[in-house]
Amino acid sequence: MEMHSYPIYDWINRTAQDNPRRVKAILIGSSYEKRPLYVLKLSFNDRPNRKAMWIDCGIHAREWISPAFCLWFVHHSLSFYQQNSEITRILDSMDVYVLPVMNPDGYKYTWTARRWWRKNRSISKSGFCVGVDLNRNFDVDWGIKGSSQNPCEEINCGPFPESEPEAQAVANFLRRHKDTVQLYITIHSYSQMFIFPYSYTFDQAENHNDLLEMVQEAAQRIKRYYRNTYTYGPGAATLYPCSGGSDDWAYKLGIKYSFTFELQDRGEYGFLLPPSHISGACNEALLAVKTIAVKVLEKTQAPANHHTI
Amino acid sequence: MATGELNPNHYPARRAAQVVQHYLNTRYGSPFRLIGVQTVHSGNAEDVADSGRKYQLELSVNDIITNTTKTCSAELFFPKGKGQQPPEVKASCEELLKIDIKAQEEALYQKYKTNQTLMSAQYLPDSHGHIEPDMKPFWHLGILASSFIMLNESTENTLYNVAQVANITQLTTEEDHLEFDCHTLLHEMVSQEIIHWKMLFTWSPAEGVKVVQMKRLPHRHEREKSPKTN
Numbered sequence: 371m372e373m374h375s376y377p378i379y380d381w382i383n384r385t386a387q388d389n390p391r392r393v394k395a396i397l398i399g400s401s402y403e404k405r406p407l408y409v410l411k412l413s414f415n416d417r418p419n420r421k422a423m424w425i426d427c428g429i430h431a432r433e434w435i436s437p438a439f440c441l442w443f444v445h446h447s448l449s450f451y452q453q454n455s456e457i458t459r460i461l462d463s464m465d466v467y468v469l470p471v472m473n474p475d476g477y478k479y480t481w482t483a484r485r486w487w488r489k490n491r492s493i494s495k496s497g498f499c500v501g502v503d504l505n506r507n508f509d510v511d512w513g514i515k516g517s518s519q520n521p522c523e524e525i526n527c528g529p530f531p532e533s534e535p536e537a538q539a540v541a542n543f544l545r546r547h548k549d550t551v552q553l554y555i556t557i558h559s560y561s562q563m564f565i566f567p568y569s570y571t572f573d574q575a576e577n578h579n580d581l582l583e584m585v586q587e588a589a590q591r592i593k594r595y596y597r598n599t600y601t602y603g604p605g606a607a608t609l610y611p612c613s614g615g616s617d618d619w620a621y622k623l624g625i626k627y628s629f630t631f632e633l634q635d636r637g638e639y640g641f642l643l644p645p646s647h648i649s650g651a652c653n654e655a656l657l658a659v660k661t662i663a664v665k666v667l668e669k670t671q672a673p674a675n676h677h678t679i
Numbered sequence: 680m681a682t683g684e685l686n687p688n689h690y691p692a693r694r695a696a697q698v699v700q701h702y703l704n705t706r707y708g709s710p711f712r713l714i715g716v717q718t719v720h721s722g723n724a725e726d727v728a729d730s731g732r733k734y735q736l737e738l739s740v741n742d743i744i745t746n747t748t749k750t751c752s753a754e755l756f757f758p759k760g761k762g763q764q765p766p767e768v769k770a771s772c773e774e775l776l777k778i779d780i781k782a783q784e785e786a787l788y789q790k791y792k793t794n795q796t797l798m799s800a801q802y803l804p805d806s807h808g809h810i811e812p813d814m815k816p817f818w819h820l821g822i823l824a825s826s827f828i829m830l831n832e833s834t835e836n837t838l839y840n841v842a843q844v845a846n847i848t849q850l851t852t853e854e855d856h857l858e859f860d861c862h863t864l865l866h867e868m869v870s871q872e873i874i875h876w877k878m879l880f881t882w883s884p885a886e887g888v889k890v891v892q893m894k895r896l897p898h899r900h901e902r903e904k905s906p907k908t909n
Contacts, residue, residue, distance in 0.1 A: 480806075485806045486842065486864070486873045488871060503871075516869075522898075523870070523872070524870060524871035524873075525870065525871050561868075599717065599718060601693070602688065603686075603688045603689060607686070607689045607690065608689055608690060609690060610690060610869055636715065636716070637715070637840035637841075638713075638715060638743060639804060639808050640866055641842065641866070642804050642805070642806065642807070642808040642842070643808050644804065644807065644808030644809060644810075645807065645808065647808070
């Protein structure tokens, strides 16, 4: 399947149409330039009181492997349900919300104008520079660390928290669904890293040890199956301290399993990952998602729900 | 900043390791040998009076082209104080030069010393990560030349990679080496900025890469007028 094609909307429509029982396209808002923001809800059975997980991609425009991964995940779910035991267990137990492109304006801009664009395309009050870094725009210790009020900079946090329609749409959706969403994953590139809260402070998250155990297992499995190295740890110490991140915000909302994945590679191609690397990058991320989702199920399922074989 | 034993998974060690990578590429890099950090095993950092900070690292690096891993020990010193002073690096690695690339280097050198038209290439790799096999050595040369800049520009608060070689053009020269004009884009991870540099550099199998001139290009900030201008 064609991974890096711009008409992701065609793919979203077709996927929902071709799989009406399992896939529903939900409109959660629109971008600054009025592109629709669609979340695909994967719901493979209708057990009551189902929990959910959320995966978003394409928050940073130039990280092209990210939207590719969301498509890859949906494709894997539809193709390997009841064939692969891990994805089957996950989809039997949880709904999955997938937002393939959180920043469609920025994404389009990287195809038509500037390949290095990162932010969204909102025009600042001064009109001088364009774009807010959506991953600095969430309402968690907003504007304090690793971000900038200067609209010309790449890590511009915007004029106020959730000022950007894309961040607001995601935040509104997650607020409405916070009692069912147990796992939050946001997909980025590059660096080959799994990070978890907090980025805005060096303080440890309450369930730091659980989160560490999960990413450690994900990294170990990737090493074993794909012979590739991922580092992992809390955001501030592992990558850099920064405020306004979606993973920290989701965690503070109450989603206690919250992760940022940085996909391939480690700087050789960087943002320009070639087609030959796409399947490897996506398979590694998929293994990590499945590993962590299964561990979340183990930690959150009440004993009565355990199925013994 | 972190002092004493460093967590190899955390950014202070990682950033220092990246500086070692740039240093190794300036010393040992070639169109056929490119070095990348594989794993940081351990590290240590300490303040040196008021003059700066000293790091010690044990790490493994990877020859990206042949996919062979070597262990290294490195010492770095990041000076403190006015003006951007480059870090000082000392590193020793096991057998980095073991794999023989002399024949490939010589072949490349001869081909472009005697070519009728001067080579020129753009966007290595292109937006989709494509790069013609013939052009890979020039991509690597652009990365090597950039390594001198990345080494110079590095601090404890930066992490540099080459985003793309935008343009590399061969120039005529009477000298024995090949000469190139080059425009590369660096990605700085902490600020997330893309920084443009122009360089003039030379290369030969005997001399390796020497950067003759380098200039940072100004940031092209986007200027778009809001519809409601007063």
